[in-house]
Amino acid sequence: MNWLKTKMGSHGWDLTDDDIKKPNVLFIRPLDYAHQELEDFEEYFTVKYLEGDRDDFLRRCKKGKYDGYAAIIWPSGPSPIGQIDTELVSHIPASISLIALSKAGYDQVDVDACTAKGITLTNTPGVVSAATADTAMFLILGCLRHFTQGQANLRAGKWDHGLERGRDMAAKTIGILGMGGIGKAIAKRANAFGMMVSYYNRTRLDIRVEAEHHAQFVAYETLLRESDVIVICVPFNASTKHLISTTQFDKMRKGVVFINIARGPVVDEAALVKALESGKVASAGLDVFEFEPKVHEALLKHPRCTLLPHLGTDTEETLRDMEKLALRNVKQLLMHGEALTPVNKVAASKPLEHLMTDSIDISKLDITLQ
Numbered sequence: 001m002n003w004l005k006t007k008m009g010s011h012g013w014d015l016t017d018d019d020i021k022k023p024n025v026l027f028i029r030p031l032d033y034a035h036q037e038l039e040d041f042e043e044y045f046t047v048k049y050l051e052g053d054r055d056d057f058l059r060r061c062k063k064g065k066y067d068g069y070a071a072i073i074w075p076s077g078p079s080p081i082g083q084i085d086t087e088l089v090s091h092i093p094a095s096i097s098l099i100a101l102s103k104a105g106y107d108q109v110d111v112d113a114c115t116a117k118g119i120t121l122t123n124t125p126g127v128v129s130a131a132t133a134d135t136a137m138f139l140i141l142g143c144l145r146h147f148t149q150g151q152a153n154l155r156a157g158k159w160d161h162g163l164e165r166g167r168d169m170a171a172k173t174i175g176i177l178g179m180g181g182i183g184k185a186i187a188k189r190a191n192a193f194g195m196m197v198s199y200y201n202r203t204r205l206d207i208r209v210e211a212e213h214h215a216q217f218v219a220y221e222t223l224l225r226e227s228d229v230i231v232i233c234v235p236f237n238a239s240t241k242h243l244i245s246t247t248q249f250d251k252m253r254k255g256v257v258f259i260n261i262a263r264g265p266v267v268d269e270a271a272l273v274k275a276l277e278s279g280k281v282a283s284a285g286l287d288v289f290e291f292e293p294k295v296h297e298a299l300l301k302h303p304r305c306t307l308l309p310h311l312g313t314d315t316e317e318t319l320r321d322m323e324k325l326a327l328r329n330v331k332q333l334l335m336h337g338e339a340l341t342p343v344n345k346v347a348a349s350k351p352l353e354h355l356m357t358d359s360i361d362i363s364k365l366d367i368t369l370q
């Protein structure tokens, strides 16, 4: 809080640390990378770490241990408290203004329950796009060129024996389902590989954005029927569960390459297995699974599947950027009343009271966020 003491000193105030109540922010797990940014964050907030599991968390909430806390940060990786479901949200104290996820997907959060309780939820879109798109390109290459089989062959001492011929990326039509940040990053990479890019999105992109990505908007049916490679990039929610099932696989070209880097339950995995077995889908590249970390036995055994354990955003740089954005969301909401990347809109926000000392409204100070 030196920044505040200096500032107030110049106004003739003499503050000590004891005069200043820094709001408590509960971290569900420690951050892995944004240590420097965390130090800066601690100038403004008192960082507290959750100890124990979900039951401990709920018990402490009931006892009022977190009453007065301002925000929760939920870093990516395994969560010791499970999902942020209705039960969990109902226990969160009324003082919590914000749950800042350090992840892009928020399918594990009951957003409506948060909104009803006046809790802003933030995620980390944008910063995840490049790493996830790179993952998609790896999966596409693995499938089209049979690189996964090639590697398995080599490790088994069989060199290239029995390997099928691969297919080029160039001049193939890639159909991107969901043209948000990740979809666009895939389009850029696909352009560089000489692919032709089609996309379907609920809202058509601005024509200049389409031009920039050399991407053609097509009907959903057209995308299913005419793509050589289909990439799923839509978020998972009630309306996208099993968006791709038997009916959709039936419409696809025979020999299509099917890629999912979004969320497993968007695809009916049993239907995908059938489509692979019938040859409708020539090969599948999957970073996500319907019941992950459990993977369908048939997918594990299938030689033409390239499978990854949900590594889409799993790079040091991306994880650091995600953590930085989560910290900035807390600062922005609690100090300026508006988060950078909110998922929901809450009717009445309750932030700035957290930044009051007994007699000074810190929100009125000129604070430049980093």
Ligand SMILES: O=CC(=O)O
Residues within 6 Å of the ligand: 076, 102, 103, 104, 105, 106, 128, 312, 313
């Ligand atoms: O899957 C990764 C994320 O949601 O950030």
